[in-house]
Amino acid sequence: MTGPKLVSILRQGSWLIASIHTALDDTQMVLFQQDLIEQIGRYRSRGVVIDVAALDVLDSFGARTLRTMAEMARLRGAETVIVGIQPDVAFAMVSLGMDTGSVPTALDLEEGLAYLARPGGRGPGHRGSAAG
Amino acid sequence: MSAAESVGMREDRRPHDDVAALIPMLRRIIEARVDDAATADDLVQETLVRVLAAAARVEPGMLEPYAIVTARNVVASMWRDQDRHRRNQHRVVDLDLPDPPDQDLLANEERTAVAEALSRLTDRERATLLAHEVSGQDTRSLAAEQGSTAGAVAAQLNRTRARLRVEYLLVQANVEPPTERCRPVLLALSGGDRRRQREVDAGRHLLECDVCARLSQPLMERAQPRDDEVRIPISTDADIVAARQAARELAARLGFARTELTLIATAVSEVTRNIVRFAGTGEVVVELVDRPRRGVQVTARDTGPGIPDVERALTDGYSTYSGLGLGLPGARRLMDEFAVVSEMGRGTTVTMTKWCGER
Known part of the structure; x- marks a missing residue:
């Protein structure tokens, strides 16, 4: 892909922090999904924060893709938390009638990381030696 | 021709020899003022012609200063000509193009x-x-x-x-x-x-x-270009983003709140995705309306297969692809007015409006 990056996926310990930088179309959203799932495997991540603060709209497709990503990540052994949903985007999602219950969310990146680090959550340390 | 020859051909040799003797000096004077060698040469010739013409009238001994002044004048008048030419050059341009051969x-x-x-x-x-x-x-x-x-x-x-x-x-x-x-x-x-x-x-x-x-x-x-209407051809999913951003931009001019702008953009996103998914190509027209009230109207047209059962398509959870089945019913909830007209084999038109201000 040319031009500025649409999405960045940063690694911090056993967590991945994925930030969306601009409005994504469907194809880019699916590419992002594949990219993220692949990186969860590569870095043996146990927690993922997806920052969607830059998304202008979370329509049914966008929301479904996020939910799919979270579910796929869960199946790969990583917990996902979505952060940065803007108030108006949240309002639109509710008005649209979207069921958004199953994926944990947090206000912003800080809260998201705190959520992952909570007692009983997926701590920042690496996976057990059995896996590594 | 060289000045020396012309001088040599004159019958009365005395003053002409004097003139010929001036040539190196004249050349020096002129070349000191004019860069271009060919031009300088021309000016030397011109000066000589003038000096020769006047030689008979000039008092003996005064020929040299006369030649020097003449040379300076010749250079100065060349500069003047060039300047005038530069100032008037734009008048010379022929704005009429020649007739093309196929004009007739x-x-x-x-x-x-x-x-x-x-x-x-x-x-x-x-x-x-x-x-x-x-x-x-x-x-x-x-x-x-x-x-x-x-x-x-x-x-x-x-x-x-x-x-x-x-x-x-x-x-x-x-x-x-x-x-x-x-x-x-x-x-x-x-x-x-x-x-x-x-x-x-x-x-x-x-x-x-x-x-x-x-x-x-x-x-x-x-037609007069209208600034209260945007037309976006739709064929790929990148156009979905373009359409919803155009709608948001246009609606923002009416003074919609940020929340409402997002509702509009989300609804446009849903109906435009239907075009890409089911029809392949179509267009979205976003226009500002002021009757009966101010608002933004979105028309999404396609020439796809049409929706077999519009009533069912407007029901939550009805989905023909692995979506949430929220496309049309969701968009209807987001907007104030919503109408779907679909004809099998001819395509679908979704028209929806969001009014601005109090409900």
Whole structure:
């Protein structure tokens, strides 16, 4: 892909922090999904924060893709938390009638990381030696 | 020729020898002022000619200062000429392009097309139009002749012009409109009558009819560009983002709250995705309306297969692809007005409106 990056996926310990930088179309959203799932495997991540603060709209497709990503990540052994949903985007999602219950969310990146680090959550340390 | 030769040929040798002796000095003087060697040479020659012509009149011993002054003058007048030339150069440019070789042919075709288009008008339309445009008769006297009003005649002239434009385009493209809907649509576009365009559903027809899509180009360009309308052709999912951003931008001008802008953008996103998923191509038109109230209206048209059961498609959870089944019903909830018209095999039009301000 040319031009500025649409999405960045940063690694911090056993967590991945994925930030969306601009409005994504469907194809880019699916590419992002594949990219993220692949990186969860590569870095043996146990927690993922997806920052969607830059998304202008979370329509049914966008929301479904996020939910799919979270579910796929869960199946790969990583917990996902979505952060940065803007108030108006949240309002639109509710008005649209979207069921958004199953994926944990947090206000912003800080809260998201705190959520992952909570007692009983997926701590920042690496996976057990059995896996590594 | 060289100055020395010309000097040598004179019969009275004395003063000419003096002049010849001046040449190296003159060359020095002029070359000190003029860069270009060829020009300098020319100026030396010119100076010599003048000095020679005056040599008989000049007092002995004064020839050298005379030559020096002459040389300076020659250089100065060259500079003056150059300056004048530079200042007036723009006047010399010939703005008229030479006639292209095919001009006659094209003009001829043009004439034939106009004549043919004129012959397709009714006699009355033609007579009135020619009386007004060619003979310069004003609408009031035309109205008096026809027992009508000036306003009515002007309106009739406008309709005639619109027809003439359409017929001209048809003649020039050498096509007959493929369907009986083509002419009314082209006429509505030509006349710039938006209400009429809606009545004949011009937007949909242009999506369906290639001939009209092509012919209507010049008619659309004619229309005054409207800054309260955006038209986005839809074919890939990148266009979904373009459409919703265009809608948000346009609606923002009406002073919608940020929340409402997001609702509009989300609804546009949903209906536009339907076009990409089910129809492949179509268009989204976003326009600002002010009747009955101020608001933003979105029309999404496609020429896809159509929706077999619109009622069911508007029900939550009905989905033909692995979506959430929220597309149409969701968009309906986000907007204030919502209408779907679908015809099997011909396509679907979704029209939705969000009013601005108090409900």
